[in-house]
Amino acid sequence: MRRRDCAAFESIGGVATYAPKESLFWEGDQADFHYRVVRGTVCLYKLLPDGRRQVSRFCHAGDFIGLSANAAYPYTADALNEVTVQRFRRADLEACMEESSTLRRAVFASIRDELNAAQNQLLLLGRKSASERVASFLVALTEQALRQGGESHVVVLPMTRVDIADYLGLTHETVCRIFSQFKAQGIVSFADPHEIEVCDDAALAVLADGDMDARLCA
Amino acid sequence: MRRRDCAAFESIGGVATYAPKESLFWEGDQADFHYRVVRGTVCLYKLLPDGRRQVSRFCHAGDFIGLSANAAYPYTADALNEVTVQRFRRADLEACMEESSTLRRAVFASIRDELNAAQNQLLLLGRKSASERVASFLVALTEQALRQGGESHVVVLPMTRVDIADYLGLTHETVCRIFSQFKAQGIVSFADPHEIEVCDDAALAVLADGDMDARLCA
DNA sequence: CGCCTGGTTGACCACTATCAAGGTTAGTGG
DNA sequence: CCACTAACCTTGATAGTGGTCAACCAGGCG
Known part of the structure; x- marks a missing residue:
């Protein structure tokens, strides 16, 4: 994403920081925000009722979080260390995507990468x-x-x-x-x-x- | 997707049929086409060099195939039974998406559903x-x-x-x-x-x- | 008829989970 | 500065789930 293409995008995002072990959100929370990691590492995971946990992804600088959410977040997001993120209202990001085809492509590429990574992880978990x-x-x-x-x-x-x-x-x-x-x-x-x-x-x-x-x- | 919103979308897609066990494409093939299942079931899978196989998804009527592809398909797609699909040149679908925000939303929702399903499958494979x-x-x-x-x-x-x-x-x-x-x-x-x-x-x-x-x- | 693919069941075994104990490091309070 | 504590890491012993190997059955097709 070139700078000029996403001025609006940059402007809608507030910055937030989290301490180690702090949660950005919980699985099931209403998904009002999307996030983008600026610094640090975030851990996304799901839990079974008896406490078994599956980490679906570790997010590093540049990664989007929450793109796959529908109404509710499908996973919990915890900061592993000192984390800085950009935070956008979902509606704002979606409006911005209507405007900028560059942003659209960036978001699309991001979710596609995430899907590819997930499919590789399926192979890992299922067969390795x-x-x-x-x-x-x-x-x-x-x-x-x-x-x-x-x-x-x-x-x-x-x-x-x-x-x-x-x-x-x-x-x-x-x-x-x-x-x-x-x-x-x-x-x-x-x-x-x-x-x-x-x-x-x-x-x-x-x-x-x-x-x-x-x-x-x- | 309402009919009138995707006239162009309907028009760019040719129809193809496959016999049981026939492959739509192989992992590593250049990803020139996207597919949408009309009838039948398609099985997407990855292989390890020694033959171990992980099926990442079974696709039924309405499902898109290939949305996560970059240059090459990241998996092989086999018809399980008699299968009918719509087939679009990738470039055409992308052009269409620039035009129609409805199509865009439909494709985006589809890839999001696929990602959610993959994340549930990670929990299944990793912890169940x-x-x-x-x-x-x-x-x-x-x-x-x-x-x-x-x-x-x-x-x-x-x-x-x-x-x-x-x-x-x-x-x-x-x-x-x-x-x-x-x-x-x-x-x-x-x-x-x-x-x-x-x-x-x-x-x-x-x-x-x-x-x-x-x-x-x- | 006979082969081939796919399904089912049994016997055995290996990989990884579980349970347990001890070590190391970082943080906290005296 | 040091003792204490709590995470976290590491290693060992044991056990259980699911894989491997094998045999047999059923149905479809040449």
Whole structure:
């Protein structure tokens, strides 16, 4: 989105900040606002009545939140760390979209990316083993770090092991064990559990989806 | 979408038919077309290199296919039975969307529904037990049958046990076993494995997500 | 008639969840 | 500055759900 195309868009959005563990909204709340992450990481999740939790997405700078909502939010959104967001009244964003085809395309592209990511996650949850899931997670994080201009192979994890487990459909114990196993195999290395250095990204890519071709691209 | 709002939309779409097991397109194909199902059921799925398969959606009459595609289709689409679709050149549909805000809203609502469904499926695959998955599947099918004006409690399954298993992240043996178990418990009943009568939809709803409140709604 | 696909059921086993204990770190209050 | 506490992380032992392997049945089609 070029600046001039979304002057109205920029103007309708107020800025809000949230402390770690604070909720932007709860599943079932009336969805009056859309959000866009400016800084920090937001965790979106659904709960079953007995407390089982599935994290559907971690949102980083630039990501929209709430685009898929109908009347009510279909998930809860928690800030994982210090988070800054733009916040728009839904009606305002929709009005703006009527005006600007550029904004329309941006929003459309965003929701399409979200859908693609969800479909990849379906494959992960439905068919991958625990170590494949963790490897896929690390691969996705390194790719994201690269896109954001990161140079080193160190991935920063703002979320806890429980958050990761609830994202990957595992338990936190299993996530721990597999991180340890990858460490023992020399695939990753870390002292701080929230800063993981990827030592062998080719091996990780192979583990992620059994694709031997990934090695050729290394 | 009212008829007059989408005259152009109707006019750009050619009609195509596919035989059972025929593919509309393959994952990785250049995504030149969008589709809309008129009749029959289409199965969308992704494959891992070793052949493991995850069905991401079954598409019925009215569903759009391919809206989430970027340059390439992110999944393969197979006809499960005799299928009729409308087929649009992507560029044409996009041009039409620039013109008609009604079409835009319809497409947007469609992709939003798809995203919501995917997020529910994430919860199912990540956190539900085998019997909860099968129960959820049957509940979704009965709800869909109701929306389509169906009166009886008989659900028609155009897909095989393998398709269901690949949708629910299980094996076909497990799906069979749980159908048999539900039958033994008097929750469903069937002679033909593709026509399942739901005898106790309240029990099914409870099984689907452990929500005891579902009983109150019965 | 015989093959092939799809469905069902059983026996066994592996992967990952569960339960449990201990370690580390950060934050808090004395 | 240090003791205390509460999260969070890690590792081990055990168990259970669902996968794997195998056999058999039914129906459709060449």
